Amino acid sequence: MMKIMKNIPTVNDTHIKFKANYVEKTYILKKISPEKSSLVSRLICDYYEDLKNAGISIPKLLSKRGLIFNFEYCGSGLMEILKNKKLTNSYMKNLLNQIETILKNCRKNKVGLDPHIKNFTLLDDKVFYVDTFPPVSKEYINLLIRHNKEFKKEIKLHLKNYKPNKLFYHFLADLKKTKELNKNFYKIAKDNFIKKRYIRNFDMEKVNEIIKIEKSNISKTGFTLS
Numbered sequence: 001m002m003k004i005m006k007n008i009p010t011v012n013d014t015h016i017k018f019k020a021n022y023v024e025k026t027y028i029l030k031k032i033s034p035e036k037s038s039l040v041s042r043l044i045c046d047y048y049e050d051l052k053n054a055g056i057s058i059p060k061l062l063s064k065r066g067l068i069f070n071f072e073y074c075g076s077g078l079m080e081i082l083k084n085k086k087l088t089n090s091y092m093k094n095l096l097n098q099i100e101t102i103l104k105n106c107r108k109n110k111v112g113l114d115p116h117i118k119n120f121t122l123l124d125d126k127v128f129y130v131d132t133f134p135p136v137s138k139e140y141i142n143l144l145i146r147h148n149k150e151f152k153k154e155i156k157l158h159l160k161n162y163k164p165n166k167l168f169y170h171f172l173a174d175l176k177k178t179k180e181l182n183k184n185f186y187k188i189a190k191d192n193f194i195k196k197r198y199i200r201n202f203d204m205e206k207v208n209e210i211i212k213i214e215k216s217n218i219s220k221t222g223f224t225l226s
């Protein structure tokens, strides 16, 4: 499998370096003060444990020092994989089944996350959820809001979409707005979620509302989740 070797400075608050067989992530605090670094480091660890205890398949945490975390390399990003227009339905259904298991486990164990397709990777046919920052926990969200008072409303609204009971809608919203992806994947996901009753009484307005909130927040200068 091809491995991306270049270092990607991401739009969010993580600097990531791909090493031989692990990834080094440096989490950047934009508004939270540097004195809180060790607290944030602990909150990331707690959140990582929450995901693990909920049965989510996540990369092994190899080591950490302050806000620098080393994780096991867990394959290619699903975002890249799903740009391919020639994937078979059964291939996509296999990916989706594994993503559904992750989202279901979150809902069952009341753990939130950011279900954007770029936060999932694939290694040897196994899907991983790779994003542990920002940690989705009450303690972190309160800390964040204390340091970004002017965006309190926006942050709350934004992170409401990371809550366990929103994840299936949020996943669809991100797929719908990401135009480069194989369009069938969104259709299969939506049909599956309805058929398997992960979403009851499907309402397209709820999908569009999530897209609207994210778009509006990201466009605001000074809006950050760190």
Ligand SMILES: Nc1ncnc2c1ncn2[C@@H]1O[C@H](COP(=O)(O)OP(=O)(O)O)[C@@H](O)[C@H]1O
Binding pocket: 010, 011, 012, 013, 014, 016, 023, 025, 059, 071, 072, 073, 074, 075, 076, 077, 078, 118, 119, 120, 121, 130, 131, 132, 133
């Ligand atoms: N453990 C990992 N193994 C392989 N790829 C990873 C791993 N962690 C992250 N990536 C890749 O790096 C990208 C960015 O990582 P992420 O932690 O989600 O940061 P951000 O959300 O700030 O962009 C992901 O989309 C994924 O493709």
Ligand SMILES: [Mg+2]
Binding pocket: 012, 118, 119, 131
């Ligand atoms: Mg991410």
